[in-house]
Amino acid sequence: MSTSLNQMINDLRSTAQVAGGKPTAKNEADSGVDFADALKNAIDQVSAAQTEARQMSEGFVSGASEANLHDVMIASQKASLSFQQMVQVRNRLVTAYQDIMNMPV
Known part of the structure; x- marks a missing residue:
């Protein structure tokens, strides 16, 4: 249980970094991890x-x-x-979405 909790916390941290626009330790495209899959895994x-x-x-x-x-x-x-922690990630994602939607084109 402790290992899965640590994995979930690491997934949430990397998701929060992506939502905040910060670079992660490894490139998501290089690792083959899909953002939607990582988010679904964390929610599960x-x-x-x-x-x-x-x-x-x-x-x-x-x-x-x-x-x-x-x-x-x-x-x-x-x-x-x-x-x-999941609620905080959701809040960051909503804020990032709102920021993108408010950008002038």
């Missing part, structure tokens, strides 16, 4: 983190899971942080 990872946190929480409340409160709270915070 956020969704998976939220689903895992919800399932752990439901399992803890019902007593069916062996997860303790500590694990449930960590999963919940990971899901919350990943969602907040």
Whole structure:
């Protein structure tokens, strides 16, 4: 889980850099990574983190899971942080789109 979270954070950072117009460490065209695919992958990872946190929480409340409160709270915070970061990326993308649309032709 930690590896996928780190990968998602790195994907979100590179997406934020692209949205902000900053150069990334490697050229996207050279790596063969499509922006839409990277964004969809990041969204899917956020969704998976939220689903895992919800399932752990439901399992803890019902007593069916062996997860303790500590694990449930960590999963919940990971899901919350990943969602907040995704919202910030979305805000940057919207701002970049608005800037492009307001450019004089």
